[in-house]
Amino acid sequence: MSVTHAPETADVLRRQDPELAEILLGELARQSTSLQLSAAENFSSSAVLAALGSPLANKYAEGYPGARHHGGCEIVDVAERIAVDRAKALFGAEHANVQSHSGSSAVLAAYAALLRPGDTVLALGLPYGGHLTHGSPANFSGRWFDFVGYGVDAETGLIDYEQVRTLARNHRPKAIVCGSIAYPRHLDHAFFREVADEVGAYLIADAAHPIGLVAGGAAPSPVPYADIVCATTHKVLRGPRGGMILCGEELAERVDRAVFPFTQGGAQMHTIAAKAVAFGEAATPAFAAYAHQVVANARVLAAGLAAEGLVVTTGGTDTHLLTVDPGPLGVDGRTARGRLAAAGMVLECCALPHGDARGLRLGTAAVTTQGMGEEEMAGVAALLAGVLRGETDSQKAREEVRELAGRFPPYPG
Ligand SMILES: Cc1ncc(COP(=O)(O)O)c(C=O)c1O
Numbered sequence: 104m105s106v107t108h109a110p111e112t113a114d115v116l117r118r119q120d121p122e123l124a125e126i127l128l129g130e131l132a133r134q135s136t137s138l139q140l141s142a143a144e145n146f147s148s149s150a151v152l153a154a155l156g157s158p159l160a161n162k163y164a165e166g167y168p169g170a171r172h173h174g175g176c177e178i179v180d181v182a183e184r185i186a187v188d189r190a191k192a193l194f195g196a197e198h199a200n201v202q203s204h205s206g207s208s209a210v211l212a213a214y215a216a217l218l219r220p221g222d223t224v225l226a227l228g229l230p231y232g233g234h235l236t237h238g239s240p241a242n243f244s245g246r247w248f249d250f251v252g253y254g255v256d257a258e259t260g261l262i263d264y265e266q267v268r269t270l271a272r273n274h275r276p277k278a279i280v281c282g283s284i285a286y287p288r289h290l291d292h293a294f295f296r297e298v299a300d301e302v303g304a305y306l307i308a309d310a311a312h313p314i315g316l317v318a319g320g321a322a323p324s325p326v327p328y329a330d331i332v333c334a335t336t337h338k339v340l341r342g343p344r345g346g347m348i349l350c351g352e353e354l355a356e357r358v359d360r361a362v363f364p365f366t367q368g369g370a371q372m373h374t375i376a377a378k379a380v381a382f383g384e385a386a387t388p389a390f391a392a393y394a395h396q397v398v399a400n401a402r403v404l405a406a407g408l409a410a411e412g413l414v415v416t417t418g419g420t421d422t423h424l425l426t427v428d429p430g431p432l433g434v435d436g437r438t439a440r441g442r443l444a445a446a447g448m449v450l451e452c453c454a455l456p457h458g459d460a461r462g463l464r465l466g467t468a469a470v471t472t473q474g475m476g477e478e479e480m481a482g483v484a485a486l487l488a489g490v491l492r493g494e495t496d497s498q499k500a501r502e503e504v505r506e507l508a509g510r511f512p513p514y515p516g
Pocket of ligand 1: 143204205206207208210234236282283284309310311312335345346
């Protein structure tokens with residue numbers, strides 16, 4: 104990736120608003136000198152950033168191409184049509200809606216398209232890696248729908264598929280949601296489809312995390328199985344922050360109306376253009392190689408951490424993410440996260456399948472975009488464990504991280 108975008112923007116901003124320019128540059132420096140091991144983040148390309156910072160940001164465009172409330176949409180209409188066509192081709196979907204402002208907005212629209220308030224929905228419980236939109240009482244989903252949660256096996260960490268079937272038979276949900284913020288394994292979409300059909304439920308796949316791997320052929324696609332697939336565009340997929348919905352022709356109109364006008368107003372045309380750029384990138388052989396490298400890196404990281412004594416949930420990963428229990432090294436998840444942050448390794452806490460202790464969630468999407476490979480992942484695992492055991496001083500670890508990140512700049516100048 105070449106980076107012309109971020110510094111140029113900063114130049115313009117520096118002249119007008121030095122205070123904010125410093126913040127932009129400070130964040131660029133933070134991202135470039137630490138390790139982004141968050142499973143939810145990535146470095147989008149300069150082309151994606153250019154679309155985001157373009158005059159399309161000025162355009163109001165309520166509605167859909169060819170049927171807008173606002174005038175002057177003839178050019179942004181083309182951008183949206185390209186984004187839709189590229190998303191359909193990339194994922195083999197009959198219909199794509201690229202207007203959702205975020206992953207949560209996409210899930211909201213999926214529920215709006217298929218459900219009525221008070222309906223029962225079966226989804227992975229929040230303590231096991233369900234997202235806020237999968238029934239949290241603090242979220243619209245938990246307030247407006249009657250969520251029933253399935254779980255994972257406390258020992259293996261794997262989804263308890265038999266429990267899914269039993270709960271579906273007992274509760275007869277209107278929809279079943281498959282998808283998670285922290286599940287490291289591929290989902291058995293065919294199984295979820297079979298259970299949904301048995302109980303007459305819709306199947307909603309919340310593929311926010313794996314959709315980029317799906318694009319690169321490194322994970323199985325939920326598209327042939329789910330009635331609606333919701334996704335984010337900013338994780339492994341490496342696009343702008345935003346959401347997307349895929350479905351069959353028969354639900355296309357309901358989904359479109361559920362996005363606009365039911366849950367959103369004007370589309371964000373700069374983001375839609377940036378999504379189109381990202382879909383174009385994701386259709387290339389280079390992206391397929393990237394997606395496979397992301398998984399290879401995650402596997403090496405998981406094996407390295409296991410060898411250091413951390414407990415890796417499910418014993419490994421099929422994807423870009425892994426969750427680990429640092430308990431055997433004598434630290435709880437929150438303390439571990441703090442120590443690692445001080446050393447420049449940025450990641451989150453997560454739930455663990457066994458008990459109430461917090462674990463750590465890590466991902467390899469961003470470091471792989473930087474060009475790091477298996478060798479670097481083995482080094483990161485050793486460094487991380489050294490910090491958690493208190494063997495490696497955090498200042499020394501911070502210097503090692505700075506040196507490593509410096510060899511793999513996300514936006515080489
Ligand atoms: C499974 C899942 N669904 C939905 C979302 C929501 O995405 P956003 O943060 O863009 O609203 C996320 C984000 O992490 C997610 O992991």
